[in-house]
Amino acid sequence: MADVAYDFSGRTVVVTGAGQGIGAVYARSFAAAGANTVVADLNRDNADAVSREIEAAGGTALAVGVDVSDEGAVGAMVDRTLAAFGSIAVLVNNAGLFTQLSRGRFDTLPVDEWRRVLDVNVTGSYLCSRAVLPAMEAAGFGRIIMISSGTILAGRPNFAHYTTSKMAVVSLARTMGRELGGTGITVNAVLPGLTDTGIEAAGIDDTVYDYIVGRQSIPRRQVPEDLVPAVMFLASEGSGFVTGQALLVDGGMSHTAV
Numbered sequence: 001m002a003d004v005a006y007d008f009s010g011r012t013v014v015v016t017g018a019g020q021g022i023g024a025v026y027a028r029s030f031a032a033a034g035a036n037t038v039v040a041d042l043n044r045d046n047a048d049a050v051s052r053e054i055e056a057a058g059g060t061a062l063a064v065g066v067d068v069s070d071e072g073a074v075g076a077m078v079d080r081t082l083a084a085f086g087s088i089a090v091l092v093n094n095a096g097l098f099t100q101l102s103r104g105r106f107d108t109l110p111v112d113e114w115r116r117v118l119d120v121n122v123t124g125s126y127l128c129s130r131a132v133l134p135a136m137e138a139a140g141f142g143r144i145i146m147i148s149s150g151t152i153l154a155g156r157p158n159f160a161h162y163t164t165s166k167m168a169v170v171s172l173a174r175t176m177g178r179e180l181g182g183t184g185i186t187v188n189a190v191l192p193g194l195t196d197t198g199i200e201a202a203g204i205d206d207t208v209y210d211y212i213v214g215r216q217s218i219p220r221r222q223v224p225e226d227l228v229p230a231v232m233f234l235a236s237e238g239s240g241f242v243t244g245q246a247l248l249v250d251g252g253m254s255h256t257a258v
């Protein structure tokens with residue numbers, strides 16, 4: 001959990017993929033900043049555990065089991081959220097297939113896996129954004145944040161399904177940002193660098209971390225807490241004139257967002 005100065009009291013924040021890793025840190029941090037926090041994840045047990053932790057720390061949370069690529073399940077998640085808290089101010093589209101994915105040249109990736117990555121990482125973000133929109137439009141306020149990845153900038157070999165999906169959500173943010181410009185709803189993307197969550201990810205070992213840290217301006221491993229203030233800024237009222245942007249949070253490894 002990051003120590004931040006934002007106050008989200010009275011705001012409802014939905015974080016998808018919040019059962020583990022970076023999403024769990026977003027959820028705990030928003031809850032500590034006063035938000036009614038929806039901990040949504042495919043893994044219901046993990047969502048329950050994070051939600052219980054938040055409640056034990058004095059926060060307010062609702063655990064929801066959801067597959068973000070399933071339109072009906074996403075609709076049910078939004079219905080449950082509105083029944084519990086009455087509004088949705090912030091959606092963090094963090095759920096994604098990342099740690100478990102195969103690596104290989106683009107022509108060797110299993111086609112089923114290619115489709116599943118696009119379905120979860122892109123269509124999932126689209127469906128969740130679409131489902132929260134009526135509540136945000138009714139309130140005249142909303143913050144939608146896509147979690148992209150710094151891997152889209154240089155192209156990460158052997159990870160074409162992932163990098164393609166993460167470029168797509170930046171484009172989605174940009175187009176949605178323009179479409180929603182007059183509604184009080186902003187849509188932005190955050191591009192994290194390689195972030196150490198303590199969870200093993202296929203193809204990422206100490207050699208990879210050392211290589212990445214060596215290319216960063218700030219020479220240490222990125223941790224989930226490094227991302228929280230950027231996400232909270234984009235979730236805050238004060239960022240209302242910022243939309244369609246791609247914000248790199250990578251310790252200064254790259255200097256140009258898309």
Ligand SMILES: NC(=O)c1ccc[n+]([C@@H]2O[C@H](COP(=O)([O-])OP(=O)(O)OC[C@H]3O[C@@H](n4cnc5c(N)ncnc54)[C@H](O)[C@@H]3O)[C@@H](O)[C@H]2O)c1
Nearest residue numbers: 017020021022042067068094095096098099149192194195
């Ligand atoms: N860790 C990194 O280095 C890094 C870097 C850049 C971007 N990201 C992105 O940040 C996000 C979180 O990354 P992480 O490292 O915590 O990953 P992670 O794999 O540890 O966590 C992802 C979470 O998403 C959930 N999820 C997967 N499919 C889902 C679905 N269909 N519906 C609902 N939930 C689903 C998983 O159950 C898991 O709890 C991802 O979008 C990832 O692509 C991570």
